[in-house]
Amino acid sequence: MNVSWPSPDYDRQIDLICEKLDKARNIFCIAHPYSDGDALGSQLALYHWCRAAGKNCVVLNFDPLPEQISWLRGSEVCQNYLPEDVDFDLAFLMETTEARRMGERVEFFKRATTTVHLDHHIGVVGLGSINLLEEKASSTCEILYNILERTGVELNRECREALYVGIMTDTGNFRFNNSTPRSHEIIARLIGSDLVVDDIYKLVYENTNYHRVVIHGTVMARTRSFNDGKLVASWLALDDFTRIGATEVDADGAIRNLSCIKGIEAAILFKEVEGGKVKISFRSTGKIDVMEVSRRFNGGGHRNAAGAQIDGKLEDVMQTVVAAVAEALPAGDNCNA
Numbered sequence: 001m002n003v004s005w006p007s008p009d010y011d012r013q014i015d016l017i018c019e020k021l022d023k024a025r026n027i028f029c030i031a032h033p034y035s036d037g038d039a040l041g042s043q044l045a046l047y048h049w050c051r052a053a054g055k056n057c058v059v060l061n062f063d064p065l066p067e068q069i070s071w072l073r074g075s076e077v078c079q080n081y082l083p084e085d086v087d088f089d090l091a092f093l094m095e096t097t098e099a100r101r102m103g104e105r106v107e108f109f110k111r112a113t114t115t116v117h118l119d120h121h122i123g124v125v126g127l128g129s130i131n132l133l134e135e136k137a138s139s140t141c142e143i144l145y146n147i148l149e150r151t152g153v154e155l156n157r158e159c160r161e162a163l164y165v166g167i168m169t170d171t172g173n174f175r176f177n178n179s180t181p182r183s184h185e186i187i188a189r190l191i192g193s194d195l196v197v198d199d200i201y202k203l204v205y206e207n208t209n210y211h212r213v214v215i216h217g218t219v220m221a222r223t224r225s226f227n228d229g230k231l232v233a234s235w236l237a238l239d240d241f242t243r244i245g246a247t248e249v250d251a252d253g254a255i256r257n258l259s260c261i262k263g264i265e266a267a268i269l270f271k272e273v274e275g276g277k278v279k280i281s282f283r284s285t286g287k288i289d290v291m292e293v294s295r296r297f298n299g300g301g302h303r304n305a306a307g308a309q310i311d312g313k314l315e316d317v318m319q320t321v322v323a324a325v326a327e328a329l330p331a332g333d334n335c336n337a
């Protein structure tokens with residue numbers, strides 16, 4: 001099937017990366033902190049490709065893996081250091097919107113001769129010597145597939161499964177608009193004859209733990225409605241995590257229960273974290289550009305899903321941010337703030 005690539009430049013970048021992959025002996029990959037399906041999926045897909053191609057690949061990961069993705073084959077090889085005695089020819093930075101998010105980890109990049117940055121978020125500034133940043137791609141795994149399929153190395157089951165999970169999770173199990181014909185076309189090739197998609201679904205979405213259910217329940221029970229039900233918000237304090245025995249990862253996805261309420265324009269979830277900071281997740285049902293709102297708080301993301309982290313007391317932050325989102329409501333909806 002003919003695939004229309006976004007631009008000839010994109011095509012040339014892929015060729016260049018394939019050339020680097022072909023020549024490389026020692027490769028490492030890194031992604032943003034607190035892995036998700038797309039970050040870990042792209043790292044492990046590269047790892048499995050490297051194994052099939054006879055190359056050494058170190059998967060750098062510094063945080064505990066969420067249970068929904070820790071079953072992925074190869075996740076046990078994740079390590080939090082690079083061997084000192086190895087010269088790395090190639091490094092991949094997956095799914096990272098900005099250097100700030102990487103903190104000191106960005107230093108690892110200097111260890112490789114060639115650095116490749118792959119991402120699909122909006123407005124990303126490339127951090128690599130080669131950057132493949134494609135906003136129309138559903139996921140980093142989709143971009144990586146575009147590269148790996150061109151290498152001529154057959155993608156083994158482990159590699160395809162990791163890519164599948166990245167695309168599946170970033171498209172919300174193929175519900176979001178980033179589930180394009182191209183991503184479905186890739187998915188068809190990834191499934192092939194041997195991926196068992198209902199097993200993968202259960203491992204990712206029906207494999208929850210007690211703490212996760214309780215922390216999600218806490219979020220739901222505290223849901224408050226503003227502006228005649230156009231906005232909903234909820235919150236988690238640090239001591240909720242201690243009391244329930246849940247981790248921050250357990251709270252992932254909790255905003256979804258809020259964002260599916262009929263008639264809302266936006267949902268906001270506040271999470272108090274260490275160091276006097278509050279993490280904020282925003283979801284919009286379409287009219288409000290929550291990325292714009294999140295940028296006012298030094299955050300970022302997409303029009304319908306964004307995040308930010310700011311200093312301050314939970315209560316003060318909630319008041320300020322809810323007011324900012326209320327301001328962004330379309331005229332006529334912005335009443336009774």
Ligand SMILES: [Mn+2]
Binds near residue numbers: 038120170
């Ligand atoms: Mn992604």
